[in-house]
Amino acid sequence: MNDNTLLKLEDLVLYFKTSRGEVQAVDHVNLELHKNKAVVILGESGCGKSSMAKAILRLLPRNVGQYHGKVLLEDFDVMSLSDEEFRRQVRWVKMSMVPQAAMNALNPVLRAGEQVAEPAMIHLGMDKEEALDLARQMFENVGVPVDFLTRYPFELSGGMRQRVAIAMALITKPQLIVLDEPTSALDLLTQANIMNVLKTIKWETGTSYILITHDIATSSELADEVAVMYAGQIVEINDAESFFQEPLHPYSQRLMASVPRLYGDEEPDFIPGRPPSLLNPPTGCRFADRCHLRFDKCDEEPPTFIVDGHPVKCWLYEKNHQAVESAATGTGDAS
Amino acid sequence: MTTDVQANPAANPAVDESTPLIEVKDLHVWFELKKWGFSHVGWVRAVDNVNFQLKHGEAIAIVGESGCGKSSLMKTLLLLNRPHKGQVIYEGKDISNLKGKDLKWYRSQVGYVQQDPYGALPPFMPVHRILSEPLVINGVKNKKEREERIRQAMEEVALTPVDDFLNKYPHMLSGGQQQRVVIARAMILEPKLLVADEPVSMLDASVRVEILRLLRKLQEQHNLSVMYITHDLSTVRFFSERIFVMYAGKLVEQTHIEKLLNNPLHPYTVALLTGTSVPDASNAKHLKHVPPGEPPSLVNPPTGCRFHPRCEHFISGKCDVQEPPHLEPLPGHIVNCWLYEDGRTSYPKVASE
Ligand SMILES: Nc1ncnc2c1ncn2[C@@H]1O[C@H](COP(=O)(O)OP(=O)(O)OP(=O)(O)O)[C@@H](O)[C@H]1O
Ligand SMILES: Nc1ncnc2c1ncn2[C@@H]1O[C@H](COP(=O)(O)OP(=O)(O)OP(=O)(O)O)[C@@H](O)[C@H]1O
Ligand code: SF4
Ligand SMILES: [Mg+2]
Ligand SMILES: [Mg+2]
Numbered sequence: 001m002n003d004n005t006l007l008k009l010e011d012l013v014l015y016f017k018t019s020r021g022e023v024q025a026v027d028h029v030n031l032e033l034h035k036n037k038a039v040v041i042l043g044e045s046g047c048g049k050s051s052m053a054k055a056i057l058r059l060l061p062r063n064v065g066q067y068h069g070k071v072l073l074e075d076f077d078v079m080s081l082s083d084e085e086f087r088r089q090v091r092w093v094k095m096s097m098v099p100q101a102a103m104n105a106l107n108p109v110l111r112a113g114e115q116v117a118e119p120a121m122i123h124l125g126m127d128k129e130e131a132l133d134l135a136r137q138m139f140e141n142v143g144v145p146v147d148f149l150t151r152y153p154f155e156l157s158g159g160m161r162q163r164v165a166i167a168m169a170l171i172t173k174p175q176l177i178v179l180d181e182p183t184s185a186l187d188l189l190t191q192a193n194i195m196n197v198l199k200t201i202k203w204e205t206g207t208s209y210i211l212i213t214h215d216i217a218t219s220s221e222l223a224d225e226v227a228v229m230y231a232g233q234i235v236e237i238n239d240a241e242s243f244f245q246e247p248l249h250p251y252s253q254r255l256m257a258s259v260p261r262l263y264g265d266e267e268p269d270f271i272p273g274r275p276p277s278l279l280n281p282p283t284g285c286r287f288a289d290r291c292h293l294r295f296d297k298c299d300e301e302p303p304t305f306i307v308d309g310h311p312v313k314c315w316l317y318e319k320n321h322q323a324v325e326s327a328a329t330g331t332g333d334a335s
Numbered sequence: 336m337t338t339d340v341q342a343n344p345a346a347n348p349a350v351d352e353s354t355p356l357i358e359v360k361d362l363h364v365w366f367e368l369k370k371w372g373f374s375h376v377g378w379v380r381a382v383d384n385v386n387f388q389l390k391h392g393e394a395i396a397i398v399g400e401s402g403c404g405k406s407s408l409m410k411t412l413l414l415l416n417r418p419h420k421g422q423v424i425y426e427g428k429d430i431s432n433l434k435g436k437d438l439k440w441y442r443s444q445v446g447y448v449q450q451d452p453y454g455a456l457p458p459f460m461p462v463h464r465i466l467s468e469p470l471v472i473n474g475v476k477n478k479k480e481r482e483e484r485i486r487q488a489m490e491e492v493a494l495t496p497v498d499d500f501l502n503k504y505p506h507m508l509s510g511g512q513q514q515r516v517v518i519a520r521a522m523i524l525e526p527k528l529l530v531a532d533e534p535v536s537m538l539d540a541s542v543r544v545e546i547l548r549l550l551r552k553l554q555e556q557h558n559l560s561v562m563y564i565t566h567d568l569s570t571v572r573f574f575s576e577r578i579f580v581m582y583a584g585k586l587v588e589q590t591h592i593e594k595l596l597n598n599p600l601h602p603y604t605v606a607l608l609t610g611t612s613v614p615d616a617s618n619a620k621h622l623k624h625v626p627p628g629e630p631p632s633l634v635n636p637p638t639g640c641r642f643h644p645r646c647e648h649f650i651s652g653k654c655d656v657q658e659p660p661h662l663e664p665l666p667g668h669i670v671n672c673w674l675y676e677d678g679r680t681s682y683p684k685v686a687s688e
Contacts, residue, residue: 038619044539044540044541045510045539143627157629158401159629160629187400187401187566187630188400188566188567188568188607188610188611189400189606189607189610189625189626189629190400190629191610192609192610192612192623192625193625193627195623196622196623196625199619199622200622214539214540215540216540216614217569217611217612217613217614218612219614220612220613220614220615220616220618220619221612221618221619221623222619223616223619224619239616240616240619241616243616244614244615244616245616254541255540255541256614258540258541258543258544259540259569259613259614260543260544260567260569260570260572260573261569261613262568262569262596262608262611262613263596263613268544269544270541270542270543270544270545270548271541274509
């Protein structure tokens with residue numbers, strides 16, 4: 001970990017208990033995020049993106065089966081905090097979240113301005129007037145007209161409500177904001193405008209983002225780094241430059257090839273088959289039965305190889321590449 | 336193919352393939368706004384003065400943002416809405432006021448893949464029942480024939496092996512499989528027109544491609560006419576020849592896809608193209624040059640050109656006053672914008688960038 005590291009996840013696990021067994025939604029995830037950078041988490045529906053966000057912010061449902069690993073925020077493992085300490089010291093204060101479908105989750109009976117002001121009152125101890133002043137400033141930052149401060153959510157368009165949800169996450173000035181599908185239900189131009197807002201905020205305030213999305217093209221609007229998730233695991237982490245030109249993991253390659261382009265002759269192609277169940281995932285490479293490059297070795301679970309500095313969980317890179325040591329095999333942390 | 340669903344009471348025996356399948360003339364779809372349920376307070380002008388023809392076997396894409404009237408236009412083609420004014424003509428015959436048996440017959444001629452696959456399927460019905468219902472309603476009495484057609488439709492949309500799916504309920508299917516059921520249901524009466532309203536917007540990228548390919552295959556094999564509605568320009572090249580861009584209840588540009596991509600004329604079209612991302616790391620380094628604001632209310636739309644409050648080329652005293660006419664600056668390329676009044680044939684560059 002160097003000085004620039006803001007967040008580091010080590011073997012983060014979040015499994016859910018169900019009547020049919022444990023859902024391995026987040027399965028030994030390792031990830032590092034630097035200050036003032038944005039990492040994009042890409043992957044198909046159900047691969048565990050939102051669960052990973054919930055695991056980072058400890059926003060857990062009742063049916064948690066397993067929840068462990070490290071969440072290091074500037075070198076301090078916030079997993080060691082009690083729930084109460086986490087709520088007071090970390091959530092909103094150091095990292096906040098714009099949850100999936102946030103625009104439909106605003107409190108219907110609270111005016112937009114009060115809604116945005118609330119975290120500042122609760123977590124920064126501001127009085128109402130102060131907090132509303134700050135909310136006004138946030139409205140300006142996210143491009144909501146300030147006379148909307150006194151409107152109720154139902155009086156706002158979807159795009160405006162989404163901006164309000166972003167303003168709410170911003171107001172406590174956290175170092176990290178987790179954005180779960182912040183634009184996916186929105187129109188193209190609204191989407192582009194909100195991406196502009198997020199970029200501007202990043203450039204001006206030095207904040208960092210984890211951007212969760214299944215929209216590959218839009219993700220490139222913000223990404224410094226890309227982490228690809230498949231069936232609960234991260235299969236590739238790469239810098240945006242390399243990733244969008246030449247992704248390494250076969251799944252990433254197929255994912256990129258499925259994106260329709262405005263120009264050019266390339267026809268998008270689909271990935272045959274479907275991701276495996278997370279109740280009982282295959283023991284080998286989880287992508288194996290959909291993979292165009294599969295070979296004998298793939299019946300065994302691949303370790304993560306470091307390819308020019310980029311972690312890739314695929315046997316194709318075994319030759320000439322070092323595998324990372326991981327506690328994933330169950331030996332745990334010896335220290 | 337199997338026997339006709341029903342005698343065709345409304346059909347005009349004189350039609351041939353040169354008659355457009357659908358012709359829409361001066362179409363207005365307005366919804367009345369009422370206060371307390373009765374007193375009239377205004378109209379939602381969801382579709383305003385739309386004209387076009389759709390040929391046999393042709394596919395047209397309609398692109399535009401949420402609330403611009405795409406679904407209202409389509410529902411009117413399906414006679415789920417009635418025109419407020421204007422006509423919908425099917426194979427040469429005005430069908431705007433069809434009723435009873437004729438209406439039922441007409442609906443069997445158009446398949447509908449509606450927005451939101453999750454809401455489209457009745458949750459308490461297994462696939463078999465979902466697919467047999469339209470056949471029963473349209474008088475296919477022979478059980479064996481129904482079974483055959485269900486199997487055939489399921490094979491066509493690759494819900495195979497058929498026996499694995501027949502008794503499944505929608506919630507047991509993935510989003511892509513649900514959409515296949517919706518498509519099978521839309522195709523089972525062998526329609527001439529398929530209306531696909533955002534058929535892939537709720538699906539993952541890879542599944543999207545799968546479904547779009549399926550629709551293209553069906554179009555080619557059955558010489559289907561298709562109206563494909565989307566807000567995603569990067570998918571229109573998949574299977575449509577022509578594209579209409581819709582803004583605030585109006586068609587603002589109509590032309591062939593390649594012409595539109597290579598020489599977009601309407602400022603709104605240009606904005607949509609600029610707003611569409613292609614995966615490229617350099618995107619993160621600069622802001623997108625897109626118009627601010629949001630589409631207007633359709634109850635009190637802006638005067639003149641409805642895009643004028645967001646347009647960077649807005650001509651004061653003109654665009655905000657007079658509605659732009661249909662102009663055809665290049666053959667087969669129609670645009671409703673004052674910029675092209677003087678014969679210009681391409682979009683003016685913006686000096687500020
Ligand atoms: N509380 C829960 N109990 C049981 N299973 C759950 C729970 N929450 C999520 N899951 C399952 O965990 C897996 C991962 O879900 P998650 O919501 O994290 O996916 P996602 O990548 O965010 O998908 P999407 O793109 O659809 O939002 C899915 O199989 C989901 O059904
Ligand atoms: N039955 C109705 N009564 C009143 N207003 C309606 C009705 N149906 C649609 N509208 C309004 O007409 C306008 C156009 O709606 P429409 O559903 O056609 O848009 P759309 O382009 O399909 O949008 P989306 O992309 O969100 O599906 C909207 O303002 C909508 O609220
Ligand atoms: S490990 Fe094998 S199956 Fe898995 S992605 Fe790599 S090549 Fe494909
Ligand atoms: Mg999610
Ligand atoms: Mg619609």
